[in-house]
Each structure stands twice: as structure tokens, then as C-alpha cells.
Amino acid sequence: MLLLGKVTTLSEFGEAEAVFVQNGRIADLGSREELGARYPGAPRYTFEAITPGLHEAHAHPQLWGQQLESLDLQGLTEPEAVAQKVAERARQLPPGRWIRGAGYLFRAYPTRRLLDEAAPHHPVYLQSRDLHSAWVNSLALSLAGIGAETPDPPGGALLRDEHGAPTGYLLENAQALVGRLLPAPGKAELKRGLEDLARRGYTAVHHMGWCRFELALALADELPVRLWWALDRDQWLEAPAGWHGDRLEFAAVKFFADGALGSRTAWMLEPYPDGSTGMMLEAPEQIEQEGRRVLEAGLGLTVHAIGTRAVREVLEVFHRLKPWARRPFRMEHVQHVRDAELPRFTGLPLALSLQPMHLLDDAELVRRHQPGREAEAFRLRDLWNTGLPVAFGSDAPVMPPIFELNLRAATQHPLNPRQNLSPQQVLWAHTRGAALAAGWLEHGHIRPGAPADLTLWEGGRPIGRVFAGRLEVG
Numbered sequence: 411m412l413l414l415g416k417v418t419t420l421s422e423f424g425e426a427e428a429v430f431v432q433n434g435r436i437a438d439l440g441s442r443e444e445l446g447a448r449y450p451g452a453p454r455y456t457f458e459a460i461t462p463g464l465h466e467a468h469a470h471p472q473l474w475g476q477q478l479e480s481l482d483l484q485g486l487t488e489p490e491a492v493a494q495k496v497a498e499r500a501r502q503l504p505p506g507r508w509i510r511g512a513g514y515l516f517r518a519y520p521t522r523r524l525l526d527e528a529a530p531h532h533p534v535y536l537q538s539r540d541l542h543s544a545w546v547n548s549l550a551l552s553l554a555g556i557g558a559e560t561p562d563p564p565g566g567a568l569l570r571d572e573h574g575a576p577t578g579y580l581l582e583n584a585q586a587l588v589g590r591l592l593p594a595p596g597k598a599e600l601k602r603g604l605e606d607l608a609r610r611g612y613t614a615v616h617h618m619g620w621c622r623f624e625l626a627l628a629l630a631d632e633l634p635v636r637l638w639w640a641l642d643r644d645q646w647l648e649a650p651a652g653w654h655g656d657r658l659e660f661a662a663v664k665f666f667a668d669g670a671l672g673s674r675t676a677w678m679l680e681p682y683p684d685g686s687t688g689m690m691l692e693a694p695e696q697i698e699q700e701g702r703r704v705l706e707a708g709l710g711l712t713v714h715a716i717g718t719r720a721v722r723e724v725l726e727v728f729h730r731l732k733p734w735a736r737r738p739f740r741m742e743h744v745q746h747v748r749d750a751e752l753p754r755f756t757g758l759p760l761a762l763s764l765q766p767m768h769l770l771d772d773a774e775l776v777r778r779h780q781p782g783r784e785a786e787a788f789r790l791r792d793l794w795n796t797g798l799p800v801a802f803g804s805d806a807p808v809m810p811p812i813f814e815l816n817l818r819a820a821t822q823h824p825l826n827p828r829q830n831l832s833p834q835q836v837l838w839a840h841t842r843g844a845a846l847a848a849g850w851l852e853h854g855h856i857r858p859g860a861p862a863d864l865t866l867w868e869g870g871r872p873i874g875r876v877f878a879g880r881l882e883v884g
């Protein structure tokens with residue numbers, strides 16, 4: 411097929427006007443006239459713009475698929491407003507059924523009282539927008555057998571009242587005490603999440619944990635995107651290291667150095683206004699030791715690091731592990747970085763996986779939690795200037811996987827215009843940069859011989875794609 415439009419190749423071919431696709435590969439590139447004359451019988455399709463296929467470089471597609479079906483609490487900042495939504499849902503569901511939801515962002519941790527009033531006969535489990543804390547009701551606590559005598563799990567905390575009784579707010583790993591009771595999402599949710607991404611013009615997704623690899627394997631032949639898979643740390647030893655099909659690669663293991671800013675669990679060098687400095691989740695020594703085994707198994711190592719302390723520690727771990735790296739390390743989020751750490755990024759085989767769109771909601775959060783240190787947050791241009799590959803994603807379900815949100819946040823930085831990137835850089839980070847971060851050197855650009863994974867645009871928005879040689883529009 412012959413695709414006509416403004417073609418941005420992101421390769422040595424620069425711009426073109428036409429792409430000829432054959433057998434799932436880019437077969438030829440050039441001007442309208444040239445290709446029109448060369449392939450007179452080929453079916454022709456015209457679009458405003460044609461780019462390499464978009465990658466979503468950090469997502470939890472199964473949770474996204476699940477979220478498409480659960481209570482959407484995005485944008486809610488008052489516990490009362492959330493409780494109202496819960497009460498509405500409770501009226502529709504038979505007693506005893508779980509009510510789940512996610513997306514709220516509160517200033518203070520609420521207690522179970524509001525949820526008990528809203529849904530006395532339904533267990534309720536709601537997660538904050540960053541998924542690093544959860545709000546539950548009394549029924550959920552009692553089903554989980556949680557009481558005053560329940561100890562905090564490692565890497566987590568149950569908030570308690572003055573008598574030591576749990577208030578119904580759970581931080582980090584304590585969420586699992588209740589979360590494990592919920593019906594587990596399965597293959598259907600994973601598929602739904604990936605199909606939604608495909609409809610938004612993505613051709614590749616970097617899966618960042620919280621889903622069992624077997625589910626992806628079971629879908630391997632019918633995956634609607636190419637899937638780069640990072641496994642959770644507790645699963646990697648049982649999984650087939652380096653498993654690689656046409657649309658699925660088990661490529662890396664994901665570690666967590668810290669939590670997130672909104673839940674005040676991002677691990678900081680400078681304290682939050684309340685004097686706390688966040689949480690270390692997996693100790694740097696632990697990441698180094700086990701990370702070395704991961705690298706020796708031929709896998710990649712990807713580490714979640716949001717706070718300044720976490721970023722610093724993980725950079726040093728990467729420097730120590732450098733001799734074992736066979737593919738680029740990845741740092742996920744890299745949200746708060748001090749000047750002192752910037753030079754430590756260079757000289758590493760490392761890709762930076764960022765989600766500028768979080769700025770759209772988090773600018774206010776940064777001002778509140780790190781007053782006076784806004785310049786250290788979301789340093790898009792400074793990180794770009796390290797010369798390392800930069801890859802963009804949404805962290806769906808934390809934010810919806812919408813390309814335009816990253817475009818807006820990165821070109822109109824809400825905290826610091828000095829950190830703005832250009833639209834072309836944003837496109838690169840969603841295509842070629844992400845492909846480099848995945849270690850998929852053939853992907854993310856348009857050149858003869860490359861797989862024909864393309865995103866098609868009208869009015870500045872993705873409206874379709876070519877995936878594995880097939881045209882899908884609308």
C-alpha cells in the first residue's frame with residue numbers, strides 16, 4: 411500500500427511525502443510523484459501526517475483495562491466527592507460486592523468513616539492517582555482481618571488513630587493486605603487495556619509490572635501491539651528469561667527504589683514540610699545484588715526512582731553494575747533531580763523513561779511538597795541534554811495514555827519554561843527514543859527495511875495506525 415502525507419521519518423531520510431509498505435515492512439520512501447510512478451497499482455491512502463508508530467514507554471495495561479471498568483476518580487480532590495460516587499455505585503451493586511476505583515488526589519489522608527457511611531454493606535478499595543496508597547472502609551478491613559494488632563508490613567504502613575486502630579488508609583505495601591482479596595484481573599483486562607492503546611494509535615507498549623507474564627504469553631499471537639515486558643521482581647526467577655516472539659519480549663525486571671510524591675513516599679534528600687523524607691522501598695544494596703543476577707541472566711534492569719535520594723542512589727547502583735549491562739538500564743520517572751546528580755547520568759548505558767503529563771496535575775503537588783525546589787522537578791530539557799535516550803509514557807492507569815497530554819506538558823512546562831522541549835523532541839521520545847530504551851534498534855523510525863509500524867495523524871491527533879503491515883483507521 412502507498413501512504414501519502416507529511417512523513418516524518420526520524421531517520422537519515424528526514425522528511426518525505428510517501429511511504430510504500432509491503433509484507434509488513436517499509437519498502438520504499440520518497441516524493442509523491444516518484445512513488446506514485448513506481449507503484450501505479452498500489453492502493454493509496456492520504457493522511458495529514460505519517461510518523462513512526464507511537465510507543466507508550468511506561469504503562470500497566472492490565473490495570474488500565476481494569477480501570478476502564480472501575481470507578482473513575484480522576485480529578486477528585488475532596489474525600490466527600492469520592493464518597494458520593496461510592497454511594498451511587500453501592501446503590502447499583504448487590505451487597506457484598508467489591509467497589510473499586512482509583513484516581514483521587516487528596517491533601518490529607520481521610521479515614522474510613524466517610525466510606526462506611528457511603529457503603530456500609532460493600533467492601534470498598536480505592537487507590538490514589540499514583541497507586542501508592544489506598545483508602546478502604548471498615549468492611550474491607552474486617553474481611554482482611556486487619557485490626558489494631560496487625561503489624562505494618564515491610565515497605566508499607568497502616569495509618570492508625572490514637573488508640574492504634576487502623577484508620578482505613580494504607581500506604582505502599584500495606585495496600586496488598588486488602589488488595590489481595592479483590593478478584594484478580596486476568597487476560598480479558600490485559601487485552602482490553604492493550605486494545606484501548608492500539609485504538610489511540612500506539613503500536614508498542616512497555617509493560618511496567620503488576621501483571622503475570624503467563625497472561626501475555628497466552629495472548630502472544632493475538633497481541634494488538636508489540637509488548638516490551640518488564641516483570642515484577644518477585645516473578646522473574648520463574649519466568650522464561652529472554653522469551654522473545656514477534657510481538658512480545660520478556661526483556662527486563664522492574665525494581666522500586668521509592669514511592670511517589672502524591673503519597674509522600676518519594677524518597678527525598680530534602681524533607682517534606684512535615685519533616686518526613688519519604689520511603690525507601692527496595693534498598694540500593696538489594697537492587698544492586700539482585701540486579702546483578704538479573705543482568706547475568708541476560709535481562710535488562712529497570713528501576714523506579716522518583717525522589718532526589720532515590721535518583722542519586724540508583725545512579726550509583728547503575729555505575730557499579732555497568733560492567734554487567736548488555737542492554738541499557740532504565741530509570742523510570744526520574745522526577746526530582748538535584749544539580750549535583752546531573753553529571754552522574756553521563757557515561758552510563760541508560761535510558762530515561764519520563765511521563766511529562768504528570769506535571770499537569772503534579773505542578774501543584776510539587777509546590778506543596780517541595781516548596782522552593784520546583785527547579786528540581788521534571789527536568790525534561792536538562793535530562794534531554796544528558797544525551798541519553800529519553801522515552802515518554804503515561805504510566806496508565808495513573809494518567810490516561812493520551813499523546814497530546816505529554817505534548818502539552820512537555821512543550822508548555824507548567825513549573826519551569828526553561829525545561830520545555832519541542833514538539834519534534836516529544837515525538838522522538840514517543841517513538842525512536844522509546845525504541846532505543848527498549849533495545850529495539852529496528853523500530854521507532856521510518857527507513858527501508860524497518861517494520862511497518864506507523865501512526866497516522868489528522869488535525870494533530872493520532873487517528874489510526876499501520877501495525878504489522880495492516881491499516882487500521884477509526
Ligand SMILES: [Zn+2]
Nearest residue numbers: 468470618805
Ligand atoms: Zn508505573
